Every structure is written in C-alpha cells, then in structure tokens.
C-alpha cells in the first residue's frame with residue numbers, strides 16, 4: 129500500500145496507457161517491402177502442431193535490414209559503434225514527430241523553422257509513409273540533405289527516425305552522406321517507421337533492438353506513446369511548399 133503522502137511518478141499524470149500506443153512497425157513477412165538487392169525473410173516451421181508434432185517451433189532467417197529496424201553507426205563506419213555498444217537510452221525516451229509532406233529533400237532551412245528540442249528522438253514524417261505501404265521499392269522517395277543532418281546532430285538527438293529505407297538518395301555515387309553524419313556522431317537511425325497515421329507531436333518512444341552481439345542493425349518493435357494533448361501537436365506541423 130502506498131501512503132497518501134507519496135506521489136507516484138512525482139505527482140504527474142501518467143503519460144501513457146495501453147490504449148495510447150501507436151505501433152510504427154511494419155508486419156514482418158516473407159513478402160515485406162525490401163531494399164533492392166536485400167534478401168527477404170524466410171520463415172520455416174521446424175515442428176508444427178498442425179502436422180502432428182507435440183509443439184510448434186519456427187525458424188526465422190533474415191537480413192537484419194528487412195522492414196522496420198535500427199541502424200547502428202557500424203553500418204556505415206568501420207570503427208562505428210555496434211548496437212550492443214550503444215546505451216539503452218538510445219532506444220527509449222522522449223520523442224517528437226515532425227511532418228514534411230510536400231518536399232523531396234528535407235533541407236536545413238526546413239528544420240530551422242521547427243524549434244526542435246534537444247535530446248529527443250527525432251522522427252521525420254514525409255510522403256514516404258505512403259510509399260511504405262506499397263509492395264515494391266520506389267527510388268523517388270523523399271531524402272534528408274547532409275546539411276539538415278548536421279543541424280539535427282547539433283541538437284544531440286537520441287536517435288533519428290525516417291519513414292523509408294534510407295535518408296540518402298538511392299544509388300547516390302557519393303555514398304550515404306546524411307547517414308554518415310549521424311554515424312560519426314554515434315546516433316542510431318530508425319528506418320521504415322510506419323508514420324502514416326501518426327499525428328505530429330510529442331511522445332514517449334520505445335524501439336529496443338535485439339541484443340545481437342556485434343551487429344550493425346536489428347529489427348525492432350517501434351512504439352510511440354502519447355504524451356501531450358492534441359492541441360500542442362499542431363505546433364509541430366511544418367508543411368513545406
């Protein structure tokens with residue numbers, strides 16, 4: 129029993145409950161949208177109750193970059209941190225979702241107008257959220273410019289999240305400039321976040337990777353929990369023309 133003088137959660141209203149959770153995770157199937165050249169997941173039943181076995185045991189074989197996942201700096205840098213070298217606070221904490229639905233490249237001037245808080249998970253919702261619902265990859269997705277990545281890095285985000293497979297243009301001959309900016313700063317990047325039905329605003333986020341030893345990426349179950357009233361969310365809507 130808790131004495132009346134003790135206030136749970138510092139006396140503040142709890143910031144989430146089960147009904148407030150928004151799942152940003154794409155269903156992981158053998159037909160999931162994939163980055164060109166990557167292999168698809170393979171599910172096998174090693175034993176199956178339906179076939180008369182005493183229990184069901186599934187086997188999953190997959191590329192770590194299939195569907196909703198998080199990339200560690202080691203994905204882009206030979207000496208970058210792997211997922212198990214990043215602190216757990218990189219995968220949980222306060223988050224903001226901003227919306228840039230009408231642009232092809234998010235540039236630094238788009239972000240300057242947004243008054244982005246420091247030390248939050250920073251998620252960018254774009255027109256890619258529609259592309260993410262399709263069966264086949266589109267090379268004409270919205271991207272993030274390297275100067276916008278530099279500006280975000282200065283705000284020390286816990287992570288950055290995007291609604292397609294890459295921040296950088298497809299087949300960019302110069303490599304992955306925006307991703308490399310975050311990798312150099314030790315910041316993980318979530319990709320293929322399904323933000324289609326997520327209102328802009330402030331949230332609590334959880335997206336823990338598997339504890340894969342030495343891995344540069346892992347599938348995640350990415351979830352936002354609503355933290356503030358809807359009226360405050362409108363301050364985060366920035367439609368670029």
Ligand SMILES: [Zn+2]
Nearest residue numbers: 193197199345
């Ligand atoms: Zn990846």
